[in-house]
Amino acid sequence: MKKVLIANRGEIAVRIIRTLKEMHIASVAVYSVADRGSLHVMMADEAICIGPAVSTGSYLNIGSILAAVETSGADAVHPGYGFLSETPEFARRCEEAGIKFIGPSSEMMKKMGDKAEARKTMKAADVPVIPGSDGAVTDFDGVKNTVEEIGYPLVIKAVSGGGGKGMRFVGQADDLQKQYKDARQEAKNAFGDDRVYVEKFIPKARHIEVQVVGDGQGNAVHLYERDCSIQRKNQKLIEEAPASVLSSESRKYITERTSKAVAELGYEGAGTVEYLYVEAEDAFYFIEMNARIQVEHTISEAITGVDIIRLQLAVAQANQFDITQADIQINGCALETRINAENPAKGFMPSPGRIEDVHFGLGRGVRVDTHIYPGYHIPPNYDSMIGKIITHAASRQEAIDKMRHVLAETVIAPVDTNLDFQHYLMNHPNYVDNIIDIKFLERNKIIE
Known part of the structure; x- marks a missing residue:
């Protein structure tokens, strides 16, 4: 592999380019007209404009990206996360x-991207799943039959879903038919696929995910787990690794079972298997598998010392990696806060515009992944995340203390950001005491 095109933008494109440089592999950036001044464009060995600001004409345009591959002579494509990263086509x-x-291969991606099929696959691999329908339900009678088995409350979810779209909570029988229709319609509008499946609703749980890498030859390793329970509208805000709520026995159970299932699938590359974890029962329930690098891969790297992008490239080059499970050990605790250009006081309204001043707090055990700089203009066309701050320390409390100091020192102006909001969360007594779940913001009346 001599030249890799990064089919993405922003901080993840910068992150990938840095590892490519370390490996002496040439990099090709693609960009929309709105991203002409982005850092990844300046850092790459080559850069090619692939279309207008609107994503459908650029970062989601398969034809334009493949044309850029041909023009540049790249022999590989790294999709990053988002955009086309989980598109089988x-x-x-x-x-x-x-x-x-x-x-992963297009067939594997298709298999794991179909959430109903992924449930069946993981269940067959002895991974615990949430009680629910056996695949997609084809009509309302199928929904009612499932409800008779699992009862209320329940959740109707889009087979091709993501980001909470095509998802409906149902607490009683009177709402079932309407919510079923609404879920199908929203799924069709969002994904062009109106298929849905039904799961038992779990009222209080954490979001625990296991980072895995497979070589496509029946081998896989895990890089332990992350707790991503602090969320707003199904979007993660704070992540930590490892999940300090887990006992060593529970950690061993879920990480080993997950990597075994991934190996049996013949999965290739980096992926994340996500679970709901019910603390009171010490029970895990499979949610989905993300067949790509994750935003929060950074904290798994921090606690293990493993470069996951480098592992992805090694697998892509030779279907193997020179690391064993015994080589991967947990060292301390790491946190990541996502820094977004948005105004929490105004309903988290996005805040695009020109950045005049940037200063990130730094220090030992601090990492910043970002694509912004003084003079950078945040375009209004894409996700509002403009950076990630990662702290690594010997314990969770030390990592929290360090994050507080870094957030307090960080300045991004004059655009609005969620820096103060993240600092508030880092000081919330229930967060500090690790009394958290996926509805943390609502339970603590931080948001409605």
Whole structure:
């Protein structure tokens, strides 16, 4: 592998380029007209404009990206996260063109991207799943039959879902038919696929996910787990690794079972298997598998010392990695806060615009992944995340203390950001005491 095109933008593109430079692999950036001044464009060995600001004409345009691959002579594509990273058609088109897609095969991606099929697959691999329908329900009678088995409350979810779209909570029988119709309609509008499935609703749980890497040859390793329970509208705000709520026995159970299942699938590349964890029962329930690098991969890197992007590239080059499970050990605790250009006081309204001043708090055990700089203009066309702050220390409390200091020292002006909001969360007594779940913000009346 001599040249890799990064089919993405922002901080993850910068992150990938840095590892490519360390490995002496040439990098190709793609960008929309709105991203002409982005840091990843300046850092890459080559940069190619692929279309207008709107994502459908650029970062989601498979034809434009493949044309950039041909123009640049790149022999591989790294999709990053978001955009086309979990689109089977993109992986398939790369395969057909003889371009190495750095990730799982299109067939594997299709299999794990279909949430109903993923449930069946993981259940067959002896991974615990939430009680619910056996695959997609094809009509309302199928929904009612499932309800008779699992009872209320329940959740109707889109098979091709993500970000909470096509998801409906149902607490009683009177709401069932309407919520079923609404979920299907929203799923069709968002994903072009109106299929849904039904799961038992778990009222109080944490979001625990296991980071895995497979070599596509029946081998896999895990990099332990992360607790991503602090969320707003199903979007993560704070992540930590490892999940300090888990006992060593529970950690061993879920990480080993997950990596075994991933190995049996013949999965290739980095992926994350997500679970709901019910603390009172010490029970895990499979949610989904993300067949890509995650935003929060940084904290798994911090506690293990493993470069996950480098592992992805090693697997893509030779279907193998020179690391064993015994080599991967937990060292301390790491936190990540996502820094967004938005105004929490105004309903988290996005805040695009020109950045004049930037200063990130730094120090031992601090990492900042970002693509912004003084003079950078945040475009209004994409996700509002503009950076991630990671702290690593010997304990969770020390990592929290360090994050407080870093957030307090960080300045990004004059655009609005969630820096103060994150600092508030870091000082919330229930967060500090690790009394958290996926509805933390609502339970503590931080948001409605």
